[in-house]
Amino acid sequence: MADILLLGPQGAGKGTQGRLIAAEFGIPHVATGDMLRAAIYADTELGRQVKPLYDAGRLVPDDLMIALIRERLAAVDAREGFVLDGFPRTMPQAEALEEMLREIGRDLDVVFEFQLADQVGRERMLRRAAEESRTDDTPEAIDERLRLYHAETEPLVEYFRTRGNLVGIHADRPVQEVFREIQQAVIIRKAPAEIERMARAGEVVADTLALLGEHARPGVTTQELDELADEFIRSRGGTPTFKGYRGYPASICASPNEMVVHGIPGLYALRDGDILSVDVGVTLDGFVADSAYTFAIGEVSEEAERLLEGCQAALAAGIEQCRVGSRLSDISHAIQVATEEQGFSVVRSLVGHGVGRSMHEEPQIPNYGEPGRGPLLAEGMTFAIEPMITAGGADVVLHDDEWSISSADGSLAAHFEHTVAITADGPRILTAATTAVRS
Numbered sequence: 001m002a003d004i005l006l007l008g009p010q011g012a013g014k015g016t017q018g019r020l021i022a023a024e025f026g027i028p029h030v031a032t033g034d035m036l037r038a039a040i041y042a043d044t045e046l047g048r049q050v051k052p053l054y055d056a057g058r059l060v061p062d063d064l065m066i067a068l069i070r071e072r073l074a075a076v077d078a079r080e081g082f083v084l085d086g087f088p089r090t091m092p093q094a095e096a097l098e099e100m101l102r103e104i105g106r107d108l109d110v111v112f113e114f115q116l117a118d119q120v121g122r123e124r125m126l127r128r129a130a131e132e133s134r135t136d137d138t139p140e141a142i143d144e145r146l147r148l149y150h151a152e153t154e155p156l157v158e159y160f161r162t163r164g165n166l167v168g169i170h171a172d173r174p175v176q177e178v179f180r181e182i183q184q185a186v187i188i189r190k191a192p193a194e195i196e197r198m199a200r201a202g203e204v205v206a207d208t209l210a211l212l213g214e215h216a217r218p219g220v221t222t223q224e225l226d227e228l229a230d231e232f233i234r235s236r237g238g239t240p241t242f243k244g245y246r247g248y249p250a251s252i253c254a255s256p257n258e259m260v261v262h263g264i265p266g267l268y269a270l271r272d273g274d275i276l277s278v279d280v281g282v283t284l285d286g287f288v289a290d291s292a293y294t295f296a297i298g299e300v301s302e303e304a305e306r307l308l309e310g311c312q313a314a315l316a317a318g319i320e321q322c323r324v325g326s327r328l329s330d331i332s333h334a335i336q337v338a339t340e341e342q343g344f345s346v347v348r349s350l351v352g353h354g355v356g357r358s359m360h361e362e363p364q365i366p367n368y369g370e371p372g373r374g375p376l377l378a379e380g381m382t383f384a385i386e387p388m389i390t391a392g393g394a395d396v397v398l399h400d401d402e403w404s405i406s407s408a409d410g411s412l413a414a415h416f417e418h419t420v421a422i423t424a425d426g427p428r429i430l431t432a433a434t435t436a437v438r439s
């Protein structure tokens with residue numbers, strides 16, 4: 001689910017991007033210009049009423065537009081979200097939209113402000129006029145539309161800036177480049193039923209980690225743990241998400257001691273005093289959950305114990321920020337503070353992420369940063385929160401296998417992760433252990 005609004009002058013490419021966004025996120029493209037053109041073409045009463053205004057590049061009266069949008073957003077297909085393009089264009093329309101959304105308990109996730117110089121937009125429209133024969137692409141109508149944009153619509157940028165996530169988009173670039181930037185700013189929200197499905201995947205993840213905790217003993221190889229996990233996940237009807245992901249060869253990641261993440265299970269046999277980070281992802285019924293736990297194998301050093309506790313505290317601090325109304329970087333900041341407070345370092349090149357329909361969704365969630373930045377968090381967002389920390393420096397190295405990553409200075413590393421949903425009642429951990437207790 002995502003409710004998206006496109007703002008910007010004519011010729012900025014909102015129509016093209018609106019269609020791409022709609023296809024990508026499976027939501028309708030609600031484009032007022034298209035709706036009016038259809039009405040004019042079909043010669044409906046509305047079409048006849050608006051045609052002279054349309055042709056002259058003037059604005060259709062607010063009450064007509066508001067009624068049109070109210071009806072459109074009430075349609076079934078808009079329940080899963082929409083990308084609104086061409087409305088609102090005036091302050092009364094913006095206020096009416098806010099009220100409409102409030103009535104149905106929705107809010108805009110993101111408002112994209114397309115930025116383009118008038119001259120570039122004008123040239124684009126004149127070029128389009130030659131190809132498409134839009135009756136409002138005459139030079140006079142184009143100028144009138146641009147004038148009205150600056151007079152009536154541009155003030156809405158400030159209006160939306162004070163209300164939520166306004167993202168500026170430099171629109172004088174190739175279509176795919178603009179679209180990539182848009183994709184990176186859209187965080188898909190899950191409906192309650194989808195979160196329940198993620199929770200079922202999360203239960204399998206938690207049970208897998210509990211099982212591995214019981215078996216992670218001196219002498220056991222990481223490959224044996226991988227086989228155990230693979231079999232268990234499949235016995236529960238899930239599939240190990242990692243297997244085959246960008247060619248990854250195993251079902252879990254098993255990263256001992258100074259290895260931070262992405263250790264490929266193999267012949268390494270666990271030793272007394274090791275710590276072992278295990279990362280598990282499960283896909284079940286179309287949804288993914290992801291969690292990691294760092295196990296102490298036998299008796300570990302005091303430093304290792306402190307590191308594991310510190311990483312868990314950092315994870316808890318991050319999860320605590322997963323609340324409606326917080327900003328994304330509040331999570332990052334809390335994790336960094338909790339980690340550094342204890343004299344440990346956050347690995348900066350590895351980040352948490354959105355998760356749900358796929359393992360890696362937007363946004364990226366760094367484990368460091370200033371608070372109060374980035375998108376506002378909203379109900380239904382689902383994140384994999386995962387501090388990756390070391391007892392030494394923050395630098396890491398990639399091994400020759402092109403997967404495993406270790407601390408550059410050889411210091412011990414820890415990694416704890418949960419999949420968390422943001423709910424009206426606060427953070428809900430979807431990968432919390434249910435039955436067995438881990439070692």
Ligand code: AMP
Nearest residue numbers: 032033054057058059060065086087089
């Ligand atoms: P567009 O295709 O979005 O550029 O819209 C074409 C024309 O439709 C505009 O120039 C207006 O005449 C009319 N129109 C579209 N949306 C609105 C709106 N929200 N308010 C008033 N007029 C609109």
